[in-house]
């Protein structure tokens with residue numbers, strides 16, 4: 418895992434540095450954070466790179482723990498057929514890969530990632546895995562791929578995405594769930610939650626709505642309390658010992674890239690020239706990449722019929 422993360426980080430950082438050199442200023446990156454429910458402009462490759470430098474290793478660790486928890490519950494049996502909605506650059510596929518590897522499960526992965534944005538840095542770790550990308554907005558899916566979720570899917574995952582759909586898009590997703598071809602007698606819904614309280618509430622309410630649809634229209638019983646959220650036990654406020662690498666074996670964030678991310682503003686030529694537009698959004702660009710488990714929160718709901 419360490420090597421995989423650090424190779425990705427170095428690749429992304431090299432591209433980021435090249436962009437920064439070419440552009441000369443970092444104004445496009447202002448607002449690339451989630452404060453107050455903000456949504457970064459992921460269409461912009463420069464923004465994608467900055468987002469990934471800050472969040473990719475930590476999200477990989479969170480999804481790794483989420484899949485590991487799913488396996489430890491021993492509810493589903495292989496094959497695992499994953500539908501990831503809002504998959505980005507497949508970070509949860511990477512988490513799934515390492516969770517299986519840790520368990521010495523070398524079966525191939527069947528993964529479908531959907532996203533309205535065609536992210537850079539998607540790829541397979543194992544050549545033979547079936548990992549496909551569907552470049553759709555969920556609001557278009559109904560027209561193009563009526564039968565999603567499909568007969569084979571037994572894991573449907575929202576990797577930090579469910580709260581980012583507009584109300585209309587989420588309405589479309591609910592229709593897809595109502596008319597889906599889900600056929601498995603056992604399946605799971607998983608969602609990794611945004612950490613701010615009001616965002617967290619939206620994310621959980623939406624999972625609750627999908628749960629009700631699966632019960633009412635697809636004949637499933639939900640085996641879990643829909644309010645159950647998995648959090649890290651060591652997440653006491655200001656606990657200095659909640660470094661992700663302590664919780665996830667092999668997790669690491671390359672030191673050189675880390676120092677550079679903490680000092681992102683140094684790459685802004687306008688800033689170096691005493692830019693008059695300098696404001697609090699600029700200083701935010703020097704924030705740490707996520708290295709602690711404090712924000713990790715996810716739900717796993719089991720369904721049976």
Ligand SMILES: C[S@@+](CC[C@H](N)C(=O)[O-])C[C@H]1O[C@@H](n2cnc3c(N)ncnc32)[C@H](O)[C@@H]1O
Nearest residue numbers: 503504505532533534554555576577578581586
């Ligand atoms: C916070 S990002 C998470 C990306 C990735 N799962 C990760 O962990 O890095 C949310 C993702 O949801 C996608 N998304 C938002 N609305 C969407 C929609 N209506 N249809 C498909 N994807 C959508 C965005 O493009 C973005 O990639």
